[in-house]
Amino acid sequence: MLDRRTLLASAVALTISAGTRAAPSGADARLAALLQSHVDAFRRRVPEAGGDPARLGDRSLAAMATDRAAVKQGLAALAAFDPATLSPRAREDLAVARFVYATLDDMFGRYGFVDIDLRPSPYVVSQMNGAYYWLPEGIGRQAVGTPAERDGWLARLAALGTAIDQESARIAHDAGIGVIPPDFVIDRTIAQLAALRDAAPAASPLLPAAARRTADVPLDRATDVIRTTIAPAITRQIAALQAIRARATDTAGVWHLPQGEAYYAAAARANTTTDLPPSELHRIGLAQVADYTAQLDTALRAQGYAAGSVGTRIAALNDDKRFLEPDTDAGRAAIIARLEAILADARGRLPTMFHPVTVAPVTVRRMPIGMEAGSPGAFYNGGTPATFSINLRATADQPLWRLPTLAHHEGIPGHHFQASALDSAGALPPFRRLVRFSAYTEGWALYAEQLADEMGCYSDDPVGRIGYLQSMLFRAARIVVDTGIHHKRWTRAAATNWMVEHAGESPIPAQREIDRYCVYPGQACSFKVGQTQIAAAREAARARMGDRFDVRAFHDIVLLGGPMPMQTLAAAVDRWAAA
Numbered sequence: 374m375l376d377r378r379t380l381l382a383s384a385v386a387l388t389i390s391a392g393t394r395a396a397p398s399g400a401d402a403r404l405a406a407l408l409q410s411h412v413d414a415f416r417r418r419v420p421e422a423g424g425d426p427a428r429l430g431d432r433s434l435a436a437m438a439t440d441r442a443a444v445k446q447g448l449a450a451l452a453a454f455d456p457a458t459l460s461p462r463a464r465e466d467l468a469v470a471r472f473v474y475a476t477l478d479d480m481f482g483r484y485g486f487v488d489i490d491l492r493p494s495p496y497v498v499s500q501m502n503g504a505y506y507w508l509p510e511g512i513g514r515q516a517v518g519t520p521a522e523r524d525g526w527l528a529r530l531a532a533l534g535t536a537i538d539q540e541s542a543r544i545a546h547d548a549g550i551g552v553i554p555p556d557f558v559i560d561r562t563i564a565q566l567a568a569l570r571d572a573a574p575a576a577s578p579l580l581p582a583a584a585r586r587t588a589d590v591p592l593d594r595a596t597d598v599i600r601t602t603i604a605p606a607i608t609r610q611i612a613a614l615q616a617i618r619a620r621a622t623d624t625a626g627v628w629h630l631p632q633g634e635a636y637y638a639a640a641a642r643a644n645t646t647t648d649l650p651p652s653e654l655h656r657i658g659l660a661q662v663a664d665y666t667a668q669l670d671t672a673l674r675a676q677g678y679a680a681g682s683v684g685t686r687i688a689a690l691n692d693d694k695r696f697l698e699p700d701t702d703a704g705r706a707a708i709i710a711r712l713e714a715i716l717a718d719a720r721g722r723l724p725t726m727f728h729p730v731t732v733a734p735v736t737v738r739r740m741p742i743g744m745e746a747g748s749p750g751a752f753y754n755g756g757t758p759a760t761f762s763i764n765l766r767a768t769a770d771q772p773l774w775r776l777p778t779l780a781h782h783e784g785i786p787g788h789h790f791q792a793s794a795l796d797s798a799g800a801l802p803p804f805r806r807l808v809r810f811s812a813y814t815e816g817w818a819l820y821a822e823q824l825a826d827e828m829g830c831y832s833d834d835p836v837g838r839i840g841y842l843q844s845m846l847f848r849a850a851r852i853v854v855d856t857g858i859h860h861k862r863w864t865r866a867a868a869t870n871w872m873v874e875h876a877g878e879s880p881i882p883a884q885r886e887i888d889r890y891c892v893y894p895g896q897a898c899s900f901k902v903g904q905t906q907i908a909a910a911r912e913a914a915r916a917r918m919g920d921r922f923d924v925r926a927f928h929d930i931v932l933l934g935g936p937m938p939m940q941t942l943a944a945a946v947d948r949w950a951a952a
Contacts, residue, residue, distance in 0.1 A: 400458040404467060407450055408804035411470075414443075415489070415807065420529075421511055422807075427528035432504060432539040434546055441481035448474045461948060465934070465941060466802060472938045473808050476643045483636055484552050490809040491643040492896050495627050495636060496554045497543045498610065499892040500561040501748070504536035505569055505607060509578040510741065514756070517581050517590050527594060530579060534602035541606075541613040548617040551631050556621040557865065558892060559614050561746065566614075568743040570607040574599050578741050625865040625891045626858045637859040641895035645902040646812045646938035651860035654898055658852030661901065662875060665846035672839050687843055687877020696773040696836070705739060705765045711773065712737045712763065715780040715830075722828040723786065728925050732793045735759040735784055742766075749889060750882065751779055753788040761789065770882050777830060777837040778822050778844045786828075787821035788814065794932040805935040811896055813936045816903015819848055823908065843877055848904070850876040851897035854887065859894045906939040907931060913943075914950040922950075 416424040418431075418440075430436075451471050456464045473491065480487040485495035486502060494502050512529055516522045547553075554562070574580070574596035581590070627633045627640075641651055649657070669683050678686040690696070698704035720732060736758050740748060745766035754760045761783045765771065771779075781787055791814065795806065822841055825831070831838035854872055857863040863871070865887060872883040890897045910931075915922045930949050931942065 400454060401460050401463040404454055404459065404463050405802060408466065408470060408802060411447065412803045412807055419489075421508065426515060426522070426525035427532075429504075429508065429529055429532040429536050432536050432543070434543055436539075437481070437543075441478070444474050444477045444481060448478060465937070465945060466805060468941050468944075469805065469808065469937050472646065472941070479639050480643060483639065484547055484550065484631070487643075489807065490811065491646075492811055492893060493640050493643055494892050495552055495630055495894070496558065496892055497540050497547060498562060498614070499554055499558050500565055500746075501889055501892055503562075503610075504533060504540055505566055505610065506744070508533055508536065509569065510754070513578045513581050515581060523590060526581070527591065527598065530595060530598050531602050533579070534598075534606035537603070537606040537610050541610045544610070544613045544617065548620070553617050553621050555625055555865070555891060556618065556623055558888065559618050559621055561888065563611050563614050565743065565746070566607050566611050570604045570611075572743060578743075579603070623865060625868065625887070626860075626862055627894050628859060628862055634860070637894050641856075641898055644811045644895040644899040646810050646899075646940070647902060647906070649902070651856045654852055654902070655856040655860065657905075658849050658856065658898075658901070661849035661905075662846060662853060665842055665849055666875070669839065669842045669846060672835070672842060676836060676839065682874070684874045684877045687839075688873075688879070690774060690836075690839070691769075691772055691877070691879055693772070698768045698771075698773070700768045704768045708763065708765065708768060708771055708773075708776065709737050709739070711776055712761070712780045712784075715777050716761075716784045719781060719785040719825060719828070719830060722830065723790070725828055726786070726824055726924060727794075727928050730790070730794050730797055732785065732790060733757075733759055733796070735761055735789045737761045737763065737784075739763060739765045746885075749886065751783050753783045753792075755789075755792045759789055759792065767881075770879065774836045775840045775843070777825070777834065778840045781822050781825040781830065782818045782844070785821075786824050787818035790821070791817050791932060795935060798933040798935060801933070801935045805937075808936055810936050810938055811899035812903035812906065812939050813942065814903075815900040816905075816907055816939075817931070819845070819900045819904035820907045823904065845901075847876045847878065848901040851886075851890070852901055855890045855895065855897040858887070858890060865891065903939065906943065910943050910946040914946050917950045 416422055420426070420428040420430060448471070451467065451474060454467055456467060459467060473489070476491050477487060480491075480493045483493075485493060486497050487493040496502065498505070512526065512533065515526045515529065517526050575592075577599060579599060580592070580595060622629075627637050630636060638651060641654060642648060645654070666683050669687070673679070673683065673686045673690070678689060680686070681689075698707045716735065716737070723730070723732075738760055740752075740762040745764050748764055750770065751761065751763045754762065761780075763771065763779070783789065795801070822844055826838065826841055831841060850872055853875075854863070854868040857871065858865075858868050868890075869880070869884050869887045872878050872887065873880055876883075878886070911924070911927055914927060926949075927946070930946055934942070934945055937945070
């Protein structure tokens with residue numbers, strides 16, 4: 374999973390400038406100037422995405438209203454461009470921008486949270502969302518090497534209290550219109566908030582690592598800010614959630630919220646960047662689950678797992694002690710070392726599928742302990758240093774046969790390689806570097822798992838290849854349970870049991886996943902939809918080009934073209950194949 378997972382993921386909204394700093398001539402230049410003005414305004418609006426290091430973005434209700442008005446202005450400015458007057462690349466930029474702003478305009482007209490990644494949530498604060506969840510690690514990673522950097526870090530640290538209070542006000546506002554998280558979401562969120570508040574200041578993720586070894590860092594001032602500003606704001610947010618807890622139910626799906634069915638259809642469209650309706654997504658998910666189940670049946674039988682359903686046999690493989698590290702610090706260190714070795718092996722195989730790309734270093738580490746209970750199995754954070762965080766709350770949740778695919782998804786040739794390729798795309802406009810689409814980023818990471826198989830990463834690891842097939846089954850099952858919860862009105866328990874029975878997931882990780890889908894409707898569908906669309910575009914180009922097809926050139930189109938909706942990607946590949 375790409376973390377939302379970047380500083381951009383903590384952005385609440387996109388505010389843009391209504392003006393266009395027109396270039397001397399040409400529609401391409403005018404569009405480029407407009408989009409650059411949007412980037413500049415976004416960084417002023419959301420400083421944590423690369424702006425003033427002493428500020429945080431405004432998360433108030435008033436700011437949300439301003440954002441929506443600005444998005445409408447942006448749509449009007451983009452509507453003035455005639456695609457016929459633009460070059461092919463500029464037409465692609467225009468198509469991407471129009472999709473982003475149209476989707477933001479749609480979701481801003483509803484409730485909850487939406488960011489420039491177009492991954493909406495109906496709940497402003499949850500076990501996987503909110504200033505308390507996304508901002509501490511970014512604040513803790515700020516540079517503190519100079520007096521000015523230290524002052525900026527302290528100012529942003531203090532601003533976190535305001536950000537939390539602004540979201541607490543929105544919790545109360547949304548509850549007033551009938552938007553209340555499920556009771557189990559509230560309970561887990563309160564527990565995580567309390568863990569952040571009650572952590573010893575020296576162990577807080579808000580403090581840079583340098584602060585623990587550099588005498589120049591004002592730890593006394595920082596801990597005072599945490600104690601007097603941030604901790605009280607967290608206490609107030611806990612109280613805001615407790616105030617609505619009595620009105621919460623255990624209903625998992627957004628269908629019960631105001632205009633909930635329409636909300637889910639819009640969220641699915643934002644995440645998949647397709648017009649596939651929930652009913653069709655459910656059908657696709659079931660068909661793919663059946664296909665991967667058949668493949669797994671064969672692979673499991675070859676390893677001696679022949680009794681019971683595929684889900685039962687995967688569960689037995691999960692419990693096979695040959696593939697479990699002890700639940701100790703040494704066991705966790707062994708898992709991290711294994712992931713590092715898998716990444717090194719994949720790095721050496723890249724030339725078979727890609728033209729040369731400078732792959733930045735990536736650090737594999739344990740996820741912050743206070744976030745593990747409500748977080749997925751792993752996530753990737755770009756930046757310097759890039760980090761691949763793995764959830765090691767219990768080592769039994771990370772059996773060794775699953776690790777290769779996890780490493781390929783989050784690292785190489787998945788999210789980390791994708792980020793490195795984007796860094797090397799020198800001609801890509803800043804706007805195209807700014808936007809993200811779940812179907813593109815998560816779709817690529819899942820497609821990367823397929824590439825790892827095609828690169829021979831599992832040639833001597835048949836059990837690891839079972840992990841790859843199970844991962845594909847798991848992502849197909851995600852489509853089924855996400856649409857099941859939000860469209861077919863499944864209960865939380867029914868969705869969890871379906872995941873355990875059909876995807877071979879262990880009950881505790883399966884429950885954690887289901888709870889994630891409850892707060893990010895439609896996002897679970899983006900992985901497999903994106904992978905399917907990318908693979909389909911590749912095979913369509915191969916069929917059209919015959920011997921002219923070069924998979925490395927195809928990957929240049931997908932990666933160096935930057936993030937884009939799936940229909941835009943298909944059109945770009947089609948133009949390349951026809952050229």
